[in-house]
Amino acid sequence: MKYVIGIDLGTSAVKVLLVNQEGEVCKEVSKSYPLISEKSGYSEQNPEEWVEKTTAGLAELIEHLDADDIEGISFSGQMHGLVLLDQEDQVLRNAILWNDTRTTKQCQEIYEIVGKQQLLEITKNPALEGFTLPKILWVKEHEPEIFERSRTFMLPKDYLRFRITGNIHMEYSDAAGTLLLNVAKREWSHELLNSFGLSPELCPPLVESHEFVGTVKAEFAEETGLSEVTKVFAGGADNACGAIGSGVLSEGKTLCSIGTSGVVLSYEERNDLDFEGKVHYFNHGEEKAYYTMGVTLAAGYSLSWFKDTFAKQESFEPFLEGVNEVPPGSRGLLFTPYIVGERTPYADANIRGSFIGIDAVHERKHFARAVLEGITFSLNESLEIFRRNGKIIDSIISIGGGAKNEAWLQMQADIFNAKIERLTSEQGPGMGAAMLAAYGCGWFPSLKECAEVFIQTAKTYDPIKENVETYQKIFAIYQQVYQQTKMLNDQLSELRK
């Protein structure tokens, strides 16, 4: 039997999947690593941790296999994180991650220098704290000696791939989240690079997600047990790979992914639609395709924060056991998941979360249900934007850690008022990476044909009319919380420092 490996370099862990030619996940290994947060709003990781944990994960994954049976490897990666390399390709500082919000000032500067309209025309996206360009500008301003020594910037999974192959590349789906790519023309924007005094040499050569970019270096092969002839393919941004791994490869398909962040994503054939920057508009991992997406910054993270703060020793299953006993609406308790700020629809790094309506009757299970509902309401705001723009969304594929819980899947059906599909593997991004390797190896003539073999629906959840009606009323209240708590949070922000 021949295999491919999908490496999903996530925010909380790297997950490596061994997939056979029928698309079955034969083995998976996960290795976690910490976030480094020196101050409120800061979020960094040491790139060496990614390399070490991936090395250990791969060694464990293939320990009883013949390495020659592994034909290809590809990647899915947390987006936007800035890795800076010097002239000798050494990492200059910790990576600044997608959920780091220190760059509000740099985002304002981007608008002052190029204007919002021009930025949208070139990159199709607004200036958001999480994107890579503001992080480069932050380093330029606050760490000029590091900026001066920077010769190349990379994104997390591109750096990991560089350590495996020795070759430097970036692919379109991740480059789209840097705010330096002309998304429709699929080239680095020299106009933007010039405007910010950045050398074009900082930007790696661009490749397609399924493109062959090298083989495994001798040193890495020795450490992991991989073969030096195994082919390596570029890979994609985690959300592009999540879409591939869920079969979101044609117009009309919609995905909800609840990982650390949460996204609602829709396939786009065209690159000339105008969402006025209200949702992200990126290159897909499939050639010449695109997707639009709304992002909840702390989706799964809100739940893991809540669990770790109040019941660290419990795992998710027992922790969430009581939520089904609580009626929709959590008996008047409402949560907003803005615990690290928000992106869609409120691009606001300063807003923070709230529990509204705490009553003496509420027990822990009410709080747990309210957290799940609040995360899902936030994702529903992105769906509303799509629906207001004329998209018909009556069926959604749900993946990520959030698709592991039955009660949450039913809640998604009721709040989104759409049929929810759970797949046999909820590992969308890792599966998408494996599919890019399978397609790159020539196992299938297209990603769509690969999806027909690799992806199966395990269960569907239909909206329950009564719950839909209840949630519509509560959602209208939820939508008022942002405006009504914005000023309070601005006043409290000083105390967070």
Ligand SMILES: Nc1ncnc2c1ncn2[C@@H]1O[C@H](COP(=O)(O)OP(=O)(O)O)[C@@H](O)[C@H]1O
């Ligand atoms: N059994 C579970 N039930 C509900 N939610 C879960 C469960 N396990 C994990 N999660 C949620 O999924 C999130 C992690 O999802 P994952 O897709 O693994 O994240 P990432 O790729 O960002 O590292 C956690 O933060 C948690 O909120």
Ligand SMILES: O=C(CO)[C@@H](O)[C@H](O)COP(=O)(O)O
């Ligand atoms: O910033 C974004 C997308 O714009 C995030 O989706 C990151 O790509 C990280 O995702 P997860 O670790 O939550 O999967």
